[in-house]
Amino acid sequence: MASVITETVPQQSRRQPLPPVVRGLIWATIGFLVVNVLMSYVLDPLAGHPFITNSSVVLGWFAAVVGWLLGVGAWEEIVLPSFGILDRSVVTGTGWRQYFAMSLNHKVVGIQYLVASTGGFFIAGLAAMLMRLELMSPTMWLFPYPGQYLTTVGIHGTIMMFSVGTVALVGGLGNYLIPQMIGSNRSAFPKVSSISVWLVPVGILTVAFSPLLGQWTTGWRGYEPLAQNDANGILFYYLGVFALTMSSFLVSLNLTATILFKRTKGMTWNRIPMFAWGMLVVSLLNIIWLPEIQMTFVLGLLDRLVPLPFFTAVGSNLTYLELFWLFGHPEVYIVVLPALALWMEIMPVMVRKPLFAREWGVIGVIFVMLLSGFVWAHHMFTNMTYAEELPFSFFTEMISIPTGLAYMVVIGTIWKSNFKLTVPSLLILMSMFNFLIGGMTGVFNADPVVDLQLHDTFWVVGHFHFTIIGGMVFTWIAAMYYWLPKFSGRTYNPKLGVLGAIWIFIGFDGAFSLMFLVGMEGMNRWVPVYPSYLQPLNIAISIFAFILGAGFLFNLLHIWWAMKSGPKVEANPWKSKSLEWMTESNPLAENFPVEPVVISGTYDYDVDGVAAIIPNPAG
Amino acid sequence: MEVVHSNQVVRPAAHVEQELETRKVFGAFVLFLFGMSVPYFLMINVRFIMAAGFVPSSADQTTGAIQAVLTLISALTAWAAIRAIRGGNTSAYRVNLGLTLVLGWVSTLMMAWEWWYHPFDAMSHYGETFLTTVGLVAVMNLSGLLTLWASRARAKRLGSDQTLVRGYRLAGMYWIFLAVAALVMYIELYFA
Ligand code: HEM
Ligand SMILES: [Cu+2]
Numbered sequence: 001m002a003s004v005i006t007e008t009v010p011q012q013s014r015r016q017p018l019p020p021v022v023r024g025l026i027w028a029t030i031g032f033l034v035v036n037v038l039m040s041y042v043l044d045p046l047a048g049h050p051f052i053t054n055s056s057v058v059l060g061w062f063a064a065v066v067g068w069l070l071g072v073g074a075w076e077e078i079v080l081p082s083f084g085i086l087d088r089s090v091v092t093g094t095g096w097r098q099y100f101a102m103s104l105n106h107k108v109v110g111i112q113y114l115v116a117s118t119g120g121f122f123i124a125g126l127a128a129m130l131m132r133l134e135l136m137s138p139t140m141w142l143f144p145y146p147g148q149y150l151t152t153v154g155i156h157g158t159i160m161m162f163s164v165g166t167v168a169l170v171g172g173l174g175n176y177l178i179p180q181m182i183g184s185n186r187s188a189f190p191k192v193s194s195i196s197v198w199l200v201p202v203g204i205l206t207v208a209f210s211p212l213l214g215q216w217t218t219g220w221r222g223y224e225p226l227a228q229n230d231a232n233g234i235l236f237y238y239l240g241v242f243a244l245t246m247s248s249f250l251v252s253l254n255l256t257a258t259i260l261f262k263r264t265k266g267m268t269w270n271r272i273p274m275f276a277w278g279m280l281v282v283s284l285l286n287i288i289w290l291p292e293i294q295m296t297f298v299l300g301l302l303d304r305l306v307p308l309p310f311f312t313a314v315g316s317n318l319t320y321l322e323l324f325w326l327f328g329h330p331e332v333y334i335v336v337l338p339a340l341a342l343w344m345e346i347m348p349v350m351v352r353k354p355l356f357a358r359e360w361g362v363i364g365v366i367f368v369m370l371l372s373g374f375v376w377a378h379h380m381f382t383n384m385t386y387a388e389e390l391p392f393s394f395f396t397e398m399i400s401i402p403t404g405l406a407y408m409v410v411i412g413t414i415w416k417s418n419f420k421l422t423v424p425s426l427l428i429l430m431s432m433f434n435f436l437i438g439g440m441t442g443v444f445n446a447d448p449v450v451d452l453q454l455h456d457t458f459w460v461v462g463h464f465h466f467t468i469i470g471g472m473v474f475t476w477i478a479a480m481y482y483w484l485p486k487f488s489g490r491t492y493n494p495k496l497g498v499l500g501a502i503w504i505f506i507g508f509d510g511a512f513s514l515m516f517l518v519g520m521e522g523m524n525r526w527v528p529v530y531p532s533y534l535q536p537l538n539i540a541i542s543i544f545a546f547i548l549g550a551g552f553l554f555n556l557l558h559i560w561w562a563m564k565s566g567p568k569v570e571a572n573p574w575k576s577k578s579l580e581w582m583t584e585s586n587p588l589a590e591n592f593p594v595e596p597v598v599i600s601g602t603y604d605y606d607v608d609g610v611a612a613i614i615p616n617p618a619g
Numbered sequence: 620m621e622v623v624h625s626n627q628v629v630r631p632a633a634h635v636e637q638e639l640e641t642r643k644v645f646g647a648f649v650l651f652l653f654g655m656s657v658p659y660f661l662m663i664n665v666r667f668i669m670a671a672g673f674v675p676s677s678a679d680q681t682t683g684a685i686q687a688v689l690t691l692i693s694a695l696t697a698w699a700a701i702r703a704i705r706g707g708n709t710s711a712y713r714v715n716l717g718l719t720l721v722l723g724w725v726s727t728l729m730m731a732w733e734w735w736y737h738p739f740d741a742m743s744h745y746g747e748t749f750l751t752t753v754g755l756v757a758v759m760n761l762s763g764l765l766t767l768w769a770s771r772a773r774a775k776r777l778g779s780d781q782t783l784v785r786g787y788r789l790a791g792m793y794w795i796f797l798a799v800a801a802l803v804m805y806i807e808l809y810f811a
Contacts, residue, residue, distance in 0.1 A: 084772055084776030085776065253647055254647075257650070261647075291655065296661065306741075308741070319665070
């Protein structure tokens with residue numbers, strides 16, 4: 001071993017025998033088989049019958065994930081060095097290969113996250129299309145069994161929440177942009193993000209393949225004791241979510257430390273970009289609530305494996321609901337806070353005016369974060385006494401005040417400006433409009449008397465999609481158009497961009513506003529069959545949903561095309577003052593050959609001149 | 620604005636850079652521990668929801684007590700290891716960390732024993748929270764033992780360069796965190 005340390009062979013001279021992803025797959029397979037056989041043949045009294053048991057598949061899954069992570073590069077990058085063995089082989093690769101291995105470049109990691117998230121979005125989107133197809137008829141016609149429909153709902157919701165909602169703006173845009181925005185060349189802990197991103201495909205595939213173990217009818221919330229009545233697919237729900245939340249937890253630690261400790265000279269607290277503020281508050285929510293839900297899911301897992309009676313015994317079946325929603329409500333702000341921050345980040349550039357009432361925007365996101373921990377039981381109004389409902393109703397309605405501050409900041413920024421309608425600003429306006437509808441319909445849900453009527457109807461489905469798709473997904477797409485030149489040095493076609501925006505706006509608002517209607521008319525959630533008088537509305541919703549699905553695909557193809565062969569643009573086409581635009585557009589290049597110094601606020605568009613300079617080495 | 624490509628940047632003095640690095644690492648470590656404490660809090664919560672303050676009279680006080688004492692001593696040896704490495708004494712660090720590892724392993728293995736042999740019904744509300752809480756402590760301890768092992772091996776191979784000491788200290792501090800958490804859970808399971 002000692003000889004290894006003294007080796008001074010240049011790293012690139014050693015070759016990796018296998019591409020990391022291939023090696024990861026092989027090691028994962030071996031890990032699974034070894035542990036599964038150990039469990040089902042050696043330790044199981046009924047040796048090998050069946051080959052896959054509940055406990056063998058769970059432990060085998062863990063072995064597979066460890067094998068996968070080691071294989072994609074954790075062995076050389078993390079395990080060996082932490083034992084003091086300085087290994088010689090390079091797993092990070094060069095050129096395009098960097099995207100298929102652990103990478104210490106935060107921009108490569110950001111793109112890996114974005115690609116994985118997009119993959120999750122379209123897998124879960126496909127599930128949504130199947131659901132809408134089924135709901136075009138009031139009878140079972142597409143799925144042979146109701147449980148299959150419900151499993152599809154669960155897969156859709158779970159993958160959307162944990163691999164898109166929680167991930168795209170944080171793991172994706174956060175990793176890519178935050179170090180550049182605060183003037184750093186790397187994140188605080190490059191290895192942490194480089195490994196965490198590889199948990200995302202694991203999680204998505206685990207959930208997507210959950211039907212291999214049987215159906216689960218609980219939806220994305222995994223409700224107990226319902227879950228214990230199902231076949232075993234719920235196991236892959238717990239495990240997949242475990243992988244995905246672990247990924248987000250690690251990213252959050254890294255991003256928080258990056259923002260707190262890696263800022264360049266002059267990037268003082270009152271100059272921290274709004275998007276960084278968004279990442280900061282979201283990361284704090286993640287650091288508290290993701291371990292909470294992980295532990296809860298471990299208990300659910302043990303309920304099934306051991307089995308223990310945690311959430312199933314008489315008198316304890318509300319415990320799971322409490323534990324789930326303690327995390328669950330902060331989760332919805334984990335999804336939407338980065339979007340609010342992005343509005344405030346992008347708008348000043350578009351209108352060329354300083355950000356209006358910046359402090360109030362910061363106060364807004366901080367108070368949304370704080371209040372989000374006090375409202376969880378508004379998901380359980382049907383199970384509470386009136387006296388218990390009151391405080392939760394109150395706090396829920398209070399949250400609209402700090403949320404309103406974000407609106408105030410953006411509208412104040414646009415006010416009396418020379419607002420330029422571009423594809424990103426159009427999408428942000430659409431997002432603000434849609435999120436407003438989501439928020440205002442939420443006020444109805446926050447009122448217990450009304451909510452008792454609306455609970456578990458499609459009204460609720462309309463409400464939360466307006467907040468999530470309307471708030472987060474529209475903003476995500478806006479951000480992709482906005483930073484396209486940053487990603488690729490190229491830009492989009494404005495006509496196609498506007499077409500794409502209007503396309504999804506029509507599809508989305510058509511489908512989901514009708515859901516309010518169909519919900520009030522009596523359409524329940526989680527049902528593949530319904531009274532036939534609801535069919536016309538459901539057909540209309542489905543048609544709009546297909547339009548929406550095609551619209552998302554259109555935007556994806558357009559962005560993809562623009563990155564590869566869109567018109568080339570200058571380095572800073574929006575004339576933004578933010579630091580990320582000072583760097584090269586090639587993601588494989590280093591951000592700042594020389595550390596920049598921030599000399600004024602990055603939103604000070606009322607004064608000429610740059611916000612940051614690259615100091616001359618001489619002075 | 621002129622972008623200068625040069626290697627002769629005026630960099631902050633090395634000790635300033637180290638100072639920043641230390642703040643970053645320890646700051647993130649605090650955040651990490653904050654997150655890691657959540658599952659323990661959750662288990663305390665769940666136990667009070669499920670079993671209130673009930674402790675069965677048949678609970679085996681001796682096993683718990685021995686384990687708690689070992690855990691306490693292991694925290695002290697970890698602390699001694701940290702002090703040693705701050706003074707640059709790698710061999711004392713390794714000895715103390717070795718002791719911590721032995722004590723940690725014994726107390727963690729005793730948890731396996733607690734799983735196997737427990738004088739109350741596993742399906743009772745006390746039983747289920749007992750087994751899962753002990754399980755949480757055991758799994759977290761394993762992560763700590765792995766960290767200690769890696770850190771000890773690293774100290775042996777790489778010595779006590781100033782930039783490495785931070786990592787060595789963190790391993791010890793992580794174990795102390797786990798030990799304190801285990802002691803809190805011990806009190807909760809056997810006395811509260
Ligand atoms: C392509 C557009 C989408 C369509 C057409 C769509 C449609 C649906 C439908 C029909 C349901 C089932 C409602 C029920 O029976 O309860 C549903 C549930 C859900 N959707 Fe979507 N959805 C879309 C996009 C999204 C996105 C982008 C997210 C989040 C990022 C999301 C998150 C959820 C969640 C969390 C559920 C609840 C699942 C459950 O009840 O367990 N959806 N969606
Ligand atoms: Cu909520």
